Amino acid sequence: MHFSFEIIGYLAATLTTASFLPQAFKTIKTRDTQSLSLGMYSMFALGVLLWLIYGVYLSNNAIIIANAITFLLASLILGFKMYNMWRNKDGG
Amino acid sequence: MHFSFEIIGYLAATLTTASFLPQAFKTIKTRDTQSLSLGMYSMFALGVLLWLIYGVYLSNNAIIIANAITFLLASLILGFKMYNMWRNKDGG
Structure with missing residues:
Protein backbone atom coordinates (compact mmCIF):
# COMPACT_ATOMS: atom_id res chain seq x y z
CA MET A 1 0.00 0.00 0.00
CA LEU A 11 3.47 10.36 -11.27
CA ALA A 12 2.02 13.65 -9.99
CA ALA A 13 5.47 15.29 -9.95
CA THR A 14 6.29 13.98 -13.44
CA LEU A 15 2.99 15.23 -14.91
CA THR A 16 3.08 18.72 -13.37
CA THR A 17 6.73 19.14 -14.41
CA ALA A 18 6.38 17.70 -17.92
CA VAL A 48 9.51 27.53 -8.83
CA LEU A 49 12.88 29.24 -8.22
CA LEU A 50 12.03 29.37 -4.50
CA TRP A 51 11.05 25.65 -4.63
CA LEU A 52 14.47 25.00 -6.17
CA ILE A 53 16.23 26.92 -3.36
CA TYR A 54 14.08 25.06 -0.79
CA GLY A 55 15.06 21.74 -2.44
CA VAL A 56 18.75 22.65 -2.15
CA TYR A 57 18.18 23.46 1.56
CA LEU A 58 16.48 20.07 2.05
CA SER A 59 19.11 18.31 -0.13
CA ASN A 60 16.16 16.68 -1.90
CA ASN A 61 17.17 15.74 -5.46
CA ALA A 62 13.58 15.13 -6.63
CA ILE A 63 12.55 18.69 -5.67
CA ILE A 64 15.77 20.13 -7.15
CA ILE A 65 15.54 18.34 -10.52
CA ALA A 66 11.78 18.80 -11.03
CA ASN A 67 11.94 22.51 -10.21
CA ALA A 68 15.12 23.17 -12.19
CA ILE A 69 13.42 21.78 -15.32
CA THR A 70 10.17 23.64 -14.64
CA PHE A 71 12.06 26.87 -13.94
CA LEU A 72 13.85 26.67 -17.31
CA LEU A 73 10.60 25.99 -19.21
CA ALA A 74 8.57 28.66 -17.36
CA SER A 75 11.37 31.24 -17.82
CA LEU A 76 11.53 30.48 -21.54
CA ILE A 77 7.76 31.03 -21.91
CA LEU A 78 7.97 34.21 -19.76
CA GLY A 79 10.82 35.42 -21.97
CA PHE A 80 8.71 35.03 -25.12
CA LYS A 81 5.80 36.83 -23.43
CA MET A 82 7.97 39.78 -22.35
CA TYR A 83 9.72 39.97 -25.72
CA ASN A 84 6.37 40.06 -27.56
CA MET A 85 5.04 42.76 -25.22
CA TRP A 86 8.23 44.80 -25.67
CA ARG A 87 7.92 44.46 -29.47
CA ASN A 88 4.23 45.42 -29.21
CA LYS A 89 3.24 42.06 -30.70
CA ASP A 90 1.31 41.29 -27.53
CA GLY A 91 -1.03 43.74 -25.82
CA GLY A 92 -0.43 42.04 -22.46
CA MET B 1 17.96 28.99 10.22
CA LEU B 11 6.30 31.33 -0.08
CA ALA B 12 7.15 28.99 -2.97
CA ALA B 13 3.88 27.03 -2.48
CA THR B 14 1.84 30.24 -2.23
CA LEU B 15 3.36 31.71 -5.40
CA THR B 16 3.02 28.59 -7.58
CA THR B 17 -0.57 28.08 -6.38
CA ALA B 18 -1.66 31.73 -6.63
CA VAL B 48 -2.45 18.32 -9.66
CA LEU B 49 -5.36 15.92 -9.06
CA LEU B 50 -2.81 13.18 -8.33
CA TRP B 51 -0.97 15.58 -5.94
CA LEU B 52 -4.32 16.12 -4.19
CA ILE B 53 -4.87 12.34 -3.85
CA TYR B 54 -1.28 11.97 -2.61
CA GLY B 55 -1.90 14.75 -0.05
CA VAL B 56 -5.01 12.93 1.23
CA TYR B 57 -2.90 9.75 1.57
CA LEU B 58 -0.25 11.70 3.53
CA SER B 59 -2.97 13.56 5.51
CA ASN B 60 -1.01 16.73 4.67
CA ASN B 61 -3.36 19.73 4.71
CA ALA B 62 -0.91 22.07 2.96
CA ILE B 63 -0.64 19.70 -0.04
CA ILE B 64 -4.42 19.12 -0.04
CA ILE B 65 -5.43 22.81 0.10
CA ALA B 66 -2.81 24.10 -2.37
CA ASN B 67 -3.61 21.40 -4.92
CA ALA B 68 -7.39 21.65 -4.50
CA ILE B 69 -7.22 25.38 -5.35
CA THR B 70 -4.81 24.81 -8.26
CA PHE B 71 -6.94 21.94 -9.59
CA LEU B 72 -10.04 24.17 -9.67
CA LEU B 73 -8.19 27.01 -11.46
CA ALA B 74 -6.41 24.72 -13.96
CA SER B 75 -9.68 22.86 -14.71
CA LEU B 76 -11.48 26.14 -15.31
CA ILE B 77 -8.80 27.26 -17.81
CA LEU B 78 -8.82 23.80 -19.46
CA GLY B 79 -12.62 24.02 -19.71
CA PHE B 80 -12.41 27.36 -21.57
CA LYS B 81 -9.75 25.92 -23.89
CA MET B 82 -11.83 22.81 -24.73
CA TYR B 83 -15.02 24.86 -25.14
CA ASN B 84 -13.31 27.26 -27.57
CA MET B 85 -11.84 24.36 -29.56
CA TRP B 86 -15.25 22.67 -29.68
CA ARG B 87 -16.85 25.93 -30.87
CA ASN B 88 -14.03 26.32 -33.43
CA LYS B 89 -12.99 29.59 -31.80
CA ASP B 90 -9.59 28.08 -31.10
CA GLY B 91 -7.55 26.10 -33.64
CA GLY B 92 -5.80 24.19 -30.84
Missing part, protein backbone atom coordinates in the same frame (compact mmCIF):
# COMPACT_ATOMS: atom_id res chain seq x y z
CA HIS A 2 2.84 2.37 0.90
CA PHE A 3 4.74 1.62 -2.31
CA SER A 4 1.76 2.06 -4.62
CA PHE A 5 0.95 5.46 -3.11
CA GLU A 6 4.53 6.66 -3.50
CA ILE A 7 4.06 5.98 -7.23
CA ILE A 8 1.10 8.42 -7.20
CA GLY A 9 3.45 11.11 -5.86
CA TYR A 10 6.10 10.43 -8.51
CA SER A 19 3.17 19.65 -18.58
CA PHE A 20 5.22 22.79 -19.30
CA LEU A 21 6.94 21.00 -22.22
CA PRO A 22 3.93 21.12 -24.62
CA GLN A 23 3.36 24.79 -23.66
CA ALA A 24 7.01 25.63 -24.33
CA PHE A 25 6.91 23.77 -27.69
CA LYS A 26 3.69 25.54 -28.70
CA THR A 27 5.07 28.96 -27.71
CA ILE A 28 8.38 28.36 -29.56
CA LYS A 29 6.51 27.12 -32.65
CA THR A 30 3.79 29.78 -32.88
CA ARG A 31 5.54 32.68 -31.06
CA ASP A 32 2.01 33.57 -29.94
CA THR A 33 1.70 34.59 -26.29
CA GLN A 34 -1.45 36.76 -26.41
CA SER A 35 -3.61 34.58 -24.13
CA LEU A 36 -0.78 33.75 -21.71
CA SER A 37 -0.86 35.72 -18.45
CA LEU A 38 2.26 37.77 -17.65
CA GLY A 39 1.26 37.71 -13.97
CA MET A 40 1.00 33.93 -13.98
CA TYR A 41 4.41 33.29 -15.54
CA SER A 42 6.11 35.95 -13.38
CA MET A 43 4.71 34.50 -10.15
CA PHE A 44 5.15 30.90 -11.29
CA ALA A 45 8.80 31.30 -12.35
CA LEU A 46 9.65 33.05 -9.06
CA GLY A 47 7.74 30.41 -7.07
CA HIS B 2 15.41 26.20 10.09
CA PHE B 3 12.48 28.57 10.56
CA SER B 4 13.57 31.05 7.91
CA PHE B 5 13.97 28.29 5.30
CA GLU B 6 10.52 26.88 6.04
CA ILE B 7 9.21 30.33 5.07
CA ILE B 8 10.87 29.89 1.64
CA GLY B 9 8.86 26.68 1.17
CA TYR B 10 5.58 28.33 2.17
CA SER B 19 0.01 32.17 -10.05
CA PHE B 20 -2.95 30.43 -11.72
CA LEU B 21 -5.30 33.17 -10.43
CA PRO B 22 -4.13 35.90 -12.89
CA GLN B 23 -4.28 33.34 -15.75
CA ALA B 24 -7.82 32.30 -14.77
CA PHE B 25 -8.91 35.98 -14.51
CA LYS B 26 -7.36 36.78 -17.90
CA THR B 27 -9.00 33.77 -19.54
CA ILE B 28 -12.43 34.54 -18.01
CA LYS B 29 -12.14 38.22 -19.05
CA THR B 30 -10.86 37.77 -22.61
CA ARG B 31 -12.22 34.25 -23.38
CA ASP B 32 -9.05 33.95 -25.49
CA THR B 33 -7.25 30.60 -25.21
CA GLN B 34 -5.41 30.49 -28.57
CA SER B 35 -1.87 30.52 -27.18
CA LEU B 36 -2.64 28.20 -24.24
CA SER B 37 -1.49 24.60 -24.72
CA LEU B 38 -4.22 21.93 -24.47
CA GLY B 39 -1.51 19.37 -23.66
CA MET B 40 -0.17 21.48 -20.82
CA TYR B 41 -3.51 22.03 -19.11
CA SER B 42 -4.58 18.39 -19.59
CA MET B 43 -1.36 17.06 -18.05
CA PHE B 44 -1.21 19.75 -15.39
CA ALA B 45 -4.82 19.28 -14.19
CA LEU B 46 -4.34 15.50 -14.01
CA GLY B 47 -0.99 15.93 -12.22
